[in-house]
Amino acid sequence: MSQTQAKHLKDYTAPHFTITHIDLNFILDGENTKVIATSKVKRTNEHQFDLVLEGEQLELESVKLNGKNHDYRRTDTSLTITTDLNEFELEIITALNPEANTSLEGLYMSDGAYCTQCEAEGFRRITYFLDRPDVLAIYNVRIEADKAAFPFLLSNGNQIEQGEMPRSGRHFVQWQDPFPKPSYLFALVAGDFDLLEDHFITQSGRDVKLQVFVDKGNLHKASHAMESLKKSMKWDEQRFDLEYDLDIYMIVAVDFFNMGAMENKGLNVFNTKYVLADKASATDEDYHGIESVVGHEYFHNWTGNRVTCRDWFQLSLKEGLTVFRDQEFSSDLGSRAVNRIQAVKVMKNQQFAEDAGPMSHPIRPESVIEMNNFYTVTVYNKGAEVIRMMHTILGEQGFQAGMKCYFERHDGQAVTCDDFVNAMESATGKDLQQFRRWYSQAGTPVVTVDESFDSSSGQYKLHLTQQVSSQGVKGQTLHIPFSIELLDDQGHSIVNQVLDFTQAKQEFVFDGFDAKPIASLLQDFSAPVKLQYTVEFDHLVHLMRFASSEVARWEASVQLFSQSVWDNVDHLAQHQSMAVDNRVLEAFRGVILNEQLDPALVAEILNVPSASSLIEQVDKVDLDLLQVAREFVIEEIASACEDELVARYRELNSFDTAEHRAFKNAALVLLSYVSQQHEGLVISQFEQSTNMTDTLAALKAATVGQFDCLTELLAQFEKQWHSTPLVMDKWFTLQATANNDDVIDQIVKLTQHSSFSFNNPNRVRSLIGSFVAGNTYQFHKKDGSGYEYLTQILIKLNKSNPQVASRMITPLIQFAKFDDTRQMLMKRSLETLKSLPDLSKDLFEKVTKALG
Ligand code: B3K
Ligand code: ZN
Numbered sequence: 001m002s003q004t005q006a007k008h009l010k011d012y013t014a015p016h017f018t019i020t021h022i023d024l025n026f027i028l029d030g031e032n033t034k035v036i037a038t039s040k041v042k043r044t045n046e047h048q049f050d051l052v053l054e055g056e057q058l059e060l061e062s063v064k065l066n067g068k069n070h071d072y073r074r075t076d077t078s079l080t081i082t083t084d085l086n087e088f089e090l091e092i093i094t095a096l097n098p099e100a101n102t103s104l105e106g107l108y109m110s111d112g113a114y115c116t117q118c119e120a121e122g123f124r125r126i127t128y129f130l131d132r133p134d135v136l137a138i139y140n141v142r143i144e145a146d147k148a149a150f151p152f153l154l155s156n157g158n159q160i161e162q163g164e165m166p167r168s169g170r171h172f173v174q175w176q177d178p179f180p181k182p183s184y185l186f187a188l189v190a191g192d193f194d195l196l197e198d199h200f201i202t203q204s205g206r207d208v209k210l211q212v213f214v215d216k217g218n219l220h221k222a223s224h225a226m227e228s229l230k231k232s233m234k235w236d237e238q239r240f241d242l243e244y245d246l247d248i249y250m251i252v253a254v255d256f257f258n259m260g261a262m263e264n265k266g267l268n269v270f271n272t273k274y275v276l277a278d279k280a281s282a283t284d285e286d287y288h289g290i291e292s293v294v295g296h297e298y299f300h301n302w303t304g305n306r307v308t309c310r311d312w313f314q315l316s317l318k319e320g321l322t323v324f325r326d327q328e329f330s331s332d333l334g335s336r337a338v339n340r341i342q343a344v345k346v347m348k349n350q351q352f353a354e355d356a357g358p359m360s361h362p363i364r365p366e367s368v369i370e371m372n373n374f375y376t377v378t379v380y381n382k383g384a385e386v387i388r389m390m391h392t393i394l395g396e397q398g399f400q401a402g403m404k405c406y407f408e409r410h411d412g413q414a415v416t417c418d419d420f421v422n423a424m425e426s427a428t429g430k431d432l433q434q435f436r437r438w439y440s441q442a443g444t445p446v447v448t449v450d451e452s453f454d455s456s457s458g459q460y461k462l463h464l465t466q467q468v469s470s471q472g473v474k475g476q477t478l479h480i481p482f483s484i485e486l487l488d489d490q491g492h493s494i495v496n497q498v499l500d501f502t503q504a505k506q507e508f509v510f511d512g513f514d515a516k517p518i519a520s521l522l523q524d525f526s527a528p529v530k531l532q533y534t535v536e537f538d539h540l541v542h543l544m545r546f547a548s549s550e551v552a553r554w555e556a557s558v559q560l561f562s563q564s565v566w567d568n569v570d571h572l573a574q575h576q577s578m579a580v581d582n583r584v585l586e587a588f589r590g591v592i593l594n595e596q597l598d599p600a601l602v603a604e605i606l607n608v609p610s611a612s613s614l615i616e617q618v619d620k621v622d623l624d625l626l627q628v629a630r631e632f633v634i635e636e637i638a639s640a641c642e643d644e645l646v647a648r649y650r651e652l653n654s655f656d657t658a659e660h661r662a663f664k665n666a667a668l669v670l671l672s673y674v675s676q677q678h679e680g681l682v683i684s685q686f687e688q689s690t691n692m693t694d695t696l697a698a699l700k701a702a703t704v705g706q707f708d709c710l711t712e713l714l715a716q717f718e719k720q721w722h723s724t725p726l727v728m729d730k731w732f733t734l735q736a737t738a739n740n741d742d743v744i745d746q747i748v749k750l751t752q753h754s755s756f757s758f759n760n761p762n763r764v765r766s767l768i769g770s771f772v773a774g775n776t777y778q779f780h781k782k783d784g785s786g787y788e789y790l791t792q793i794l795i796k797l798n799k800s801n802p803q804v805a806s807r808m809i810t811p812l813i814q815f816a817k818f819d820d821t822r823q824m825l826m827k828r829s830l831e832t833l834k835s836l837p838d839l840s841k842d843l844f845e846k847v848t849k850a851l852g
Helices: 223-240 284-299 312-333 336-355 377-410 417-428 537-546 550-573 582-593 599-606 611-615 623-640 642-652 658-674 676-688 692-704 710-721 725-736 743-750 761-774 785-800 802-808 820-834 841-851
Strands: 017-027 033-043 051-054 059-065 078-081 087-096 106-110 113-117 137-146 152-155 158-165 170-181 188-191 194-201 207-214 248-254 267-271 446-454 459-467 480-487 493-501 505-510 518-521 530-532
Touching: 059 078, 113 248, 113 267, 137 152, 137 188, 152 170, 194 223, 207 223, 223 248, 223 284, 223 312, 248 284, 267 284, 284 312, 284 658, 284 692, 312 336, 312 377, 312 417, 336 377, 336 550, 336 599, 336 611, 377 417, 377 480, 377 493, 459 480, 459 493, 480 537, 493 505, 518 537, 537 550, 537 582, 550 582, 550 599, 550 611, 550 623, 582 599, 582 623, 582 642, 599 658, 611 623, 623 642, 623 658, 642 658, 642 676, 658 676, 658 692, 676 692, 676 710, 692 710, 692 725, 710 725, 725 743, 725 761, 743 761, 743 785, 761 785, 761 802, 785 802, 785 820, 802 841, 820 841
Parallel strands: 017 137, 207 248, 248 267, 446 530
Antiparallel strands: 017 033, 033 087, 051 078, 059 087, 106 113, 113 188, 137 170, 152 188, 158 170, 194 207, 446 459, 459 505, 480 493, 480 518
16 A cells, blocks of 8 residues: 555655766657666765665666666666665666556657656656655756657757757757756657747847747647747846746647646646637637746746755745746736736635645645645645735835845755745844744634724724634644725725734724724735624625725625625525615626726626635535525626616627626626526627637526527537637536536537547546536535536546546535535545545545545
């Protein structure tokens, strides 16, 4: 069972050997691919330890030490070499079959091209190596392949040589990366592509060649990614004073990819979803996603590559920080409020759920079975919130001073989260001792709020209490930056500041009020905590109108909507009739009519909370009542505001910006709840649309309204787009998220569609992943059919692609809030998985944690 044993942060030891240089020679030849790896190995201490290299699923041909065959011991996962030498050259020849690699880790084929994915521990599927991030080596890579089929042979760094191999039709290219790097940043790509080229002059005047490689025929869809790359390079110079370091930066888009993209030094490999776009085929959201992922991978060049992680427990060192940087990039380039709202939604809807479930872990996990399971919303997004809190506490100037100190100290090193916080402290003199607890404590802290007002003295008091616990274990008191605004009854802002909330119970006193102020608390989600605070409708309506922060206005609308839903759930439970308070309807009408508001913000407000985000607000849920109550509240709002929605829809239809489209389409979807009457609007939007955002919104509205035209529109869409896989993904998602009782039959049928393939993660996620995570009512249907279907799929993916399987299991392990029947059915599915004879480490870790 060594495969499924956990590794612990507390057991970290520095490596006994290091590898300073590696020459890799790839003879790419389909199922008979060979890798000759020649490493310079050095002992790092005086002990006579054996050299233990990691390796998995490799065919080993030979091992030579200083040019001579050498004895070794092998297990399924390691190669051990005994020697008393302190320094030597090691040559290892392995044979690989990339064509049979469906896990998409290590070296594999994507639609006829070779490509690699090494993070976290994929390099060990290429050769035996010290596959850990604290071993930094200089890579020299030679790639050899058939020239006609693989005209481009790419690896990290700079190309130093190329040539033909006489008579064989083969050619080779030699690459050298001058920056020492851990093995997870190694990359190789070989294939035939269309190439978009450009260049960027850095702030110090160096000319960097930029290349984006895409599948043949897609060149016209590469320019947005290229523009995003140039913007990222400029922004990182301007905001962080960080300049690119190599002479070339390459992005390759591949169709088969487990995640979004990978920051390999100088050679990013991207999922096509985050590269390809044109107006006809990509939505505004796709455009935004591309800009942010291109930025994210580029920003890793400093935060991740130049300074990397000592061990994988420190993953948030690079991921939390880089997510923070990409969020800031998007916010500086677009709407800060809307970007913040999107980040807050990820936290509340996904991260809070993870932290309340069996996979709860601190942003710096302490024990791990399968590292790929820890590329989580906690490590990434809560990690980014922790960085953001430091930014709030230190201010932009202090934070940038800390970043400077971090790079001065650690450039070229593999370091820890503590090293990062130390740099922030040293540069600013601020004590972050208590703040550090955010790194080691799991769970979402709950902050309880009590207010009091003394009208004779005009004194307002805020009493805050924090409770921190995770899976029943009580945590230590945290340093919480708590941002508040106090408004008077006219909507004037009287106080706007960040409180340092550092004690278990703390009181904050404000003087000089004529009447009790109206508080906007935890503005802009200044800390990743849950608020326990009873607010009245009038208070929320006031905040929705007057809060200075647009995020706070949105937040008030979310609370107003949610409160109405929960009130109606109570009514239903008591067999009373449902109703929506007039003040709620008026507040929404006010937003729709307010021409001063950013249309993108209005869209966020009109895209009312999903069922799954409502579930996150409570400890126990009756899903059946929730569904009825939520639909009722939406219908009430939509019909009360019908005239205004139609009027604004018509007016907005003449603008051609993403913000206006967002508002217009949110209005259209709301109208589809009112009656069949608006089917005409939907059809004409579909027919006249010149962009994918509007087309898809029309289909979404037709789906939500269950309009008769839906079948015909879906057929037209399929006819037009059947040979564009990324667009077909949208078509799959639409159908898989429809709240129809026969949706599973429909999905099963769609798995037979010629555009679908179980081997392509994008297809699997768009059809099955979106059902599981986005069709709450049908996935959680009381007969257990959703759970059974997911289980069958997981059994299949467990073999072919455990990483994708493990990501999709999430809703099945988060069962605690559901009723006994559903919980029992969910656990039954987990038991089935647990009993599989060949259960992957990935699923094993989650299933066993969930079953306790
Ligand atoms: N670092 C990669 C993610 C690797 C995931 C490995 N299972 C992409 C990113 O965060 O930028
Ligand atoms: Zn990242």
